[in-house]
Amino acid sequence: MLEKIAVYPGTFDPVTLGHLDIVERAIPIFDRVIVAVAKDTGGKPTLFSIEERIQMLKDVTMNYPKTEVHGFSGLLITYVKEVNACTILRGLRAISDFEHEFQMASINKRLNSSVETLFMMTNESYFFLSSSSVKEIAALGCNLKGFVPELVEKQIKKKLF
Ligand code: COA
Numbered sequence: 499m500l501e502k503i504a505v506y507p508g509t510f511d512p513v514t515l516g517h518l519d520i521v522e523r524a525i526p527i528f529d530r531v532i533v534a535v536a537k538d539t540g541g542k543p544t545l546f547s548i549e550e551r552i553q554m555l556k557d558v559t560m561n562y563p564k565t566e567v568h569g570f571s572g573l574l575i576t577y578v579k580e581v582n583a584c585t586i587l588r589g590l591r592a593i594s595d596f597e598h599e600f601q602m603a604s605i606n607k608r609l610n611s612s613v614e615t616l617f618m619m620t621n622e623s624y625f626f627l628s629s630s631s632v633k634e635i636a637a638l639g640c641n642l643k644g645f646v647p648e649l650v651e652k653q654i655k656k657k658l659f
Contacts, residue, residue: 503583507534507574510551511544512650513558514632516624520589521565523618530564532581537571545633545657558647575609586613591620
């Protein structure tokens with residue numbers, strides 16, 4: 499039987515509890531979940547380097563079964579085939595995510611029709627959450643409890659202050 503491998507791609511600048519919620523819910527569904535951290539962010543500036551984003555994800559998923567964290571560059575669909583994955587996993591937060599996600603899923607389907615994109619509704623506790631809002635809240639001196647793991651909060655504060 500072929501292994502069912504999901505790739506969960508993103509910029510993860512930084513990883514939030516919303517992202518981790520998606521990974522945790524994917525674990526029972528797949529044989530392996532690969533969290534794929536994008537090196538090329540399409541011009542979007544990042545607070546953390548690719549190495550830092552990968553390391554934070556490795557630290558916070560250390561005790562997760564069947565989960566790996568890797569960086570990737572270039573086209574997502576090429577990476578997905580390289581690792582023999584059958585599914586691209588994405589979290590959907592609000593209706594505003596839909597158009598962008600629909601476009602990405604359609605392009606990826608056109609590039610390789612054997613790969614499916616699977617959307618998971620983000621847990622309602624994280625519906626409002628984004629990496630940008632986390633960085634903004636931190637820059638204004640508020641605590642990030644309930645938004646990001648403690649380790650990530652420390653890394654953000656170290657970067658900003
Ligand atoms: N909980 C909390 N936040 C979430 C979330 C969740 N479940 N899901 C997404 N987000 C947030 C992210 O934190 C991020 O916030 P920010 O914009 O404030 O930084 C935002 O939603 C966007 O998510 P991100 O995961 O960074 O996705 P993206 O839309 O920037 O796409 C890739 C990233 C890597 C999937 C995409 O750029 C890609 O595929 N790149 C490779 C090149 C390629 O193949 N291009 C063609 C694609 S069609």
